[in-house]
Amino acid sequence: MSLFSHLGAYFLMLKGMFSKPENFKMYWKEFMHQCVEIGIGALPIVVIISLFLGAVSTVQTAYQLVSPLIPMTTVAQIVRDSMILELSTTVLSIVLAGVVGSKIASELGNMRISEQIDALEIMGINPKSYLVLPKILAGLLVIPGLIVISAVLGIWGGKLAGDLTGILAPDLYDIGLRQNLKIYNIQFALYKAYTYAFLICSIPAYYGFHVKGGSLEIGRASTSAVVVSCIMILLADYTLAALFL
Known part of the structure; x- marks a missing residue:
């Protein structure tokens, strides 16, 4: 298939999701199930990666700031902004694309080749709205939450690493965190979080839904x-950075 054929099929899938639920309770149950699967399932890897990203950022930033003219509180500012703007959003989302995306694609792909999706269509249930929509809505709810948790843990991990290695005292780290804080950075990180959440859930759902063949x-x-x-x-x-920054 060409690029435009994939794009057309992808947008048709998104369009087909929006229909009146046949049974609202079943849709709600599936939505909550996906929230648990995506959110709780990815939480351990989010915690581990975030702590180490923050710790490594602190150590490497302190190593590069060799000038005595630069106050050590700058380390905390750099770690804070790095975690909020890039590491906890983009880097973590790429990890989640592997963890969550492969799961969604394989789950829907298995349902397609085992003819479960065809059975839903025969029963008069819209498989796009029942199988794909709850996954995307759950992703839009829990993935930004995971990114916020990641940013907090990353900043805390940086503080812990600075204290344990003796690079930066906790009180100096806290002073640096409060200096030159731009609330817009947090806002921009949330823009990215919701955009990435949609991509992480919708693209694998498209590939899984349209599998043909076998395992x-x-x-x-x-x-x-x-x-x-x-x-x-x-x-x-890149697009969001060019538009909003």
Whole structure:
């Protein structure tokens, strides 16, 4: 399929999601299930990555600031802004594209080749709205939350690393955190978080929903979904930065 064929099929899938629910309770149950699967399932890796990103940022920033003219509180400012603007948004979203995206693609792909999606259509249930929409809505709810948790943990991990290595005292780190804080940076990070959440859930859902063949194709669809999601996240990162910064 060409690029335009993929784009057309992708937008048709998104259009097909919006229909009246056949049974609102079942849709709500599926939505809550996906919130747990995406949010709780990805939480351990988010915690681990965020702590180490913050710690490494502190150590490396302190190593590069060799001039005595630069106050050490600048380390905390750089770690704070790095975590909020890039590390906890873009880097973590690329990780989530692998964790969450491959799961969504393989789950829908398995349902497609085992003819469960065809069975839903025969029963008069819209599979796009029942299977895809709850995943995207759940992602839009929990992934920005994971990114906020990541930013907080990353900043705290930087403070802990600075204290343990003796690079920066906790009170100096706290002073640096409060200096030159731009609330717009947090706002911009949330813009990115919701954009990435939509891409992380919708692109793998498209690849999984349109799998043809057997189990080998599920693996290929999962790989394609992760690769395309990562590329689109990086493209969205540049586009949003050019538009809003």
